[in-house]
Amino acid sequence: MKEKSSSIHNFSEAVCIFSGGLDSISTATYLKKMGLELYLISFDYGQRASNELFVAKRFSKLLKSKKHEIINISFLKTLLGKTNILTGSKSKIPSTFDYSMVVPLRNTVFLTLASVWATSLNIPLVIYGAHSGDTRYPDCRPSFTRSLEKVLYLSEIDGIKLGIRKKLHIWSPAMDNLSKSELLLIGYEILGDKIFQSWSCYLGSTDKKTNISKHCGICESCMNRKQAILKAGLEDKTIYVSY
Ligand SMILES: [Zn+2]
Numbered sequence: 001m002k003e004k005s006s007s008i009h010n011f012s013e014a015v016c017i018f019s020g021g022l023d024s025i026s027t028a029t030y031l032k033k034m035g036l037e038l039y040l041i042s043f044d045y046g047q048r049a050s051n052e053l054f055v056a057k058r059f060s061k062l063l064k065s066k067k068h069e070i071i072n073i074s075f076l077k078t079l080l081g082k083t084n085i086l087t088g089s090k091s092k093i094p095s096t097f098d099y100s101m102v103v104p105l106r107n108t109v110f111l112t113l114a115s116v117w118a119t120s121l122n123i124p125l126v127i128y129g130a131h132s133g134d135t136r137y138p139d140c141r142p143s144f145t146r147s148l149e150k151v152l153y154l155s156e157i158d159g160i161k162l163g164i165r166k167k168l169h170i171w172s173p174a175m176d177n178l179s180k181s182e183l184l185l186i187g188y189e190i191l192g193d194k195i196f197q198s199w200s201c202y203l204g205s206t207d208k209k210t211n212i213s214k215h216c217g218i219c220e221s222c223m224n225r226k227q228a229i230l231k232a233g234l235e236d237k238t239i240y241v242s243y
Helices: 022-033 051-062 075-080 106-121 142-155 157-161 180-197 220-231
Strands: 013-017 037-044 067-072 125-127 169-171
Touching (some): 013 022, 013 106, 022 037, 022 051, 022 180, 037 106, 051 067, 051 180, 106 125, 106 142, 142 157, 180 220
Parallel strands (some): 013 037, 013 125, 037 067, 125 169
16 A cells, blocks of 8 residues: 555644545554544535435444534535436436536535535644546536635635634645555555445445345445445455446
8 A cells, every 4th residue: 555645744633524435444544543532524415325324323433533523514405406427316327427427516515515514613724535537527626626715715715814723725636646455455554354344335225124225236336336346356245236
């Protein structure tokens, strides 16, 4: 594992967006490993993968987060309309990337809301789990992250200059060029096989009799998950409906 000269070493606390997916769990674990106190925030935005919030709660406890807020912004689904298939209900979810998987301004909204919370907590660091392979999602790119950091600074510039507010730093693993499989290995190193209980699937189903949730195994997110686990050289212990 390559050690990154991360810009987050100087911080002791972070607000971290926590979806319950492989990337956000691994990212939070990475922060924990570096000794940061975690303030986790998850969003219920009307996503089809509602199982991820249940998973987020479980992992929040496991990672001993200082606080975990689950914020209901399901009104977003109304505003999003038919722009994407992750909050819509009709379209089938493809196995390969399609722009219909991009939820408009999702990380802009999430990071802005997380930054509001960070401001009230007086924590100057906000983190989300975008990694170096997320290049097809514009709001996962480091150029976006740096620009948003500037916008947030300008939003509070007077308060920052007066010393009333702290300047916020936004960070993602993509900014240190960490890949999904590298992140996964960090998560695995600390969490072991529990990492396979993270939730990636855009669809997912829970067996009503056994209460066991299974990944579909064929949506784009499941495909990325399988590839990252394979690339990391780990045995995939995820339960898939079809592999
Ligand atoms: Zn799936």
